Amino acid sequence: MTVLQSMYRKSRSHSRVTNSLNNSVINTPTQESRMINSSQRPRQRGLLFVVSAVIAIAVVGTAVSFESPTEAARNTTANSHSASAIQFNEDGELLRPTGYRKWTYAGTPVTPNDMNAGKAPFPEFHSVYMNPDAYDHYQKTGDFPDGTVLVKELISVGTRKATSGNGYFMGEFIGLEVSVKDKSRFKDQPGYWAYFSFGHEYPLLDKAKVQPSASCNECHDGNADDDWVFTQYYPVLRSAKMHATK
Ligand code: HEC
Secondary structure, three states: OOOHHHHHHOOOOOOOOOOHHHHOOOOOHHHHHHHHHHOOOHHHHHHHHHHHHHHHHHHHHHHHOOOOHHHHHHHHHHOOOHHHHOOEOOOOOEEOOOOHHHOEEEEOOEOOHHHOOOOOOOOOEEEEEEOHHHHHHHHHHOOOOOOOEEEEEEEEEOOOEEOOEEOOOEEEEEEEEEEEEOOOOOOOOHHHEEEEEOOOOOOOOOEEOOOOOOOOHHHHHHHOOEOOEOHHHOHHHHHHHHOOOO
């Protein structure tokens, strides 16, 4: 199926999501102890000692053991803004993301050069990763939250033969493209999505400017299935959306 053929299937989601937990204030044990101390009376000292000891043990316990489920949930949601997954410099350029190979894997379209007149516009394998906090949100609601980052890592076709049969097998890393949804930083971009290219050959650029929307955004806007994202090629995201509980 070509990109254009998929247009009729387009169903974009425009929901606006705010991160309500960003505003939540979580008292640290020290703050809590201080609050207790300020209303302290002598006969409460024993009780205070016990409470402080329990808090101290809890703090040490957290440091040496695994995160509790509540703690993990709080951390995941509190970090869901793009600022925690990627960084911009003072000129508004995106610094090349690192660590994305540990993110949630969405899928790998492949446009081999030999099926595209010798040079595919985006060569060749495209492994797509999504920041886990945004994936977490998408899984729950079926919407891409503010702060979604999608990294598309380009990998050449290596060998065409393996013991499993003939085909296309991944060769070397050759490029990197990124899209970011951020309604305050990119309020003028259609759908609040901004697109960045770090090049199609190594060494990659260290930083990238926002691409003009005619270069990237318009094709995504016109052809992608869900909110500028080509979920029709990402089974992981389609499945997550199908099971979203919103
Ligand atoms: C002619 C249409 C077209 C243009 C122009 C285009 N893209 Fe895409 N893009 C696609 C398609 C189709 C996919 C999914 C399939 C694939 O990767 O082959 C995709 C996927 C992506 C993805 C993975 C996340 C997603 O939205 O599905 C990123 C990131 C991306 N493109 C970045 C860019 C950047 C950066 C530019 C501009 C330099 C750009 N694209 C221009 C068609 C386009």
